[in-house]
Amino acid sequence: MAGPARATRPAKRRLLAAAATVLGTVLLTGCSSETTEQWKRLGLPEAASDRTEAVRSLWIGAWIAALIIGVAVWALILYVVVRYRKRNDEAPKQVRYNLPLEVLYTLAPFAIIGVLFFYTVEHGNQITRMSGTPQHTVNVVGQQWQWTFNYKEQVNGQEGVWETGTLDKPAELWLPVNESVHFDLTSPDVIHSFWVPSFYFKLDVIPGRTNKFEVTPTKTGTFAGKCAELCGLYHSRMIFSVKVVTRAEYDQHLKELADRGQTGAAVGGKDATTIPGHGEQEGGK
Template sequence: MYDLWIASCVAALAVGVFVWGLIFWCVVRYRKRGNELPVQTRYNLPMEFLYTIAPILVVSVLFYYTAVVQTGVVRTTKNPDVTVEVVAFKWNWQFNYRDGQGEDANTVASVLGTSEVIPILVLPTDRSIRFEETSRDVVHSFWVPELLFKRDVFPGNVRNVFEVSKLETEGAYVGRCAELCGTYHAFMNFELRVVSPEEYDRFLAAKRDGKSTQEALTAIGEEPYAQTTEPFQTRRDTANFNPDDAVSSGAGN
């Protein structure tokens, strides 16, 4: 997707430079030099052919590569290494680590966000990951900007599914809800924490042993709380809510 985006921008810039050049050339070449009327041309078949066929070719090429990239992005496999159920609700997230696919699979560990603690989704590098999304109330959207992809989360019996072939770089990445879902939509953040496969296995084992998410993160040498975003002051957790305080405390994080 990144390569397609860059290539599309380069192509658009090339077309833009060409058109701008023609405009300025016409401005200079055919500027008024007197009262004599220039030669009038009723038809110019080569030119008409050019400005009809060229856009069709450009759109066709973009359509082809878009279809190829989209097919790869939405492709799923039969046996992904990790399956995570993403449960969205007003206005937070729950991440369930599953032992299989579909509604009949069992949850072996879970991370639940609260107004005071940003939920942290821990995933490994170099493993295929399947996301199964569902909502408890309205439409939300699961979005990690660094993944260059987001997908809506629907309520009811609809389970949106997509996969990531592998996460390449360890680190902490902010996640957001990208669909306007109500009063506290702007506060509905989470963090994706990408760790090594060995650390991920230890984290999951700690969660299975009953440790909290913060305790399990500490056990593998990770920061226990989110590093890319922070909880917002809301009317849910303070009687003296001031919108200016919410903005200054990190509304842009």
């Protein structure tokens, strides 16, 4: 009976291999083109700014380093398991120390940390650099629980226009494509975090402090934005959208804001504890 049983094992293996191949093919072909592209980016969203290449390079490089280290560690584990497996009841030779091994596993982590630190600082400097001569300036006010955007532009003879959102109607941030934008981030109440995933950039919005960054949108379209810091009751509703458009569309939008009377600057201070659009105090009934 052992002979026929052994003979069926190769057939079972071939059947399992064929089934795995078919299943893998079905799963891969079932992915949309967007999902396939995201797999290539290792989960990163669609890129839409000039800072994305530095972040993408650091992200992919970190995964490659982790893969190399993981393979090396597992290879060493498997080598030790096979090479020093128990062969008899004799106790293995006991040693007090192994100097080369101790030097290796002491210095290797420092070398890995040093390389990762170097590239993190190098890419971080690229991501946070500012030109000093941006083409546009936007003051972003993060408040409980929506966003206000102050465009520092001359529109219809007025200095600056603004727009804000509510819980029912999130704010829209309009930006011109391929033109540099300087952002000033302020908050009248608690810490928020300004995040546009497709820009590969996130920065905290801190009361009493103005954080700054600069970015150039490189692709037209509408992109999601959100608060990435737990900031209170309606944190999950503190979302906004970014519309990257042509310069003509951008200028037209600012003119429409001016025509509505939304000129000057809105800082969000006096209503900081009010739920926008609801007229209720936080924690009120």
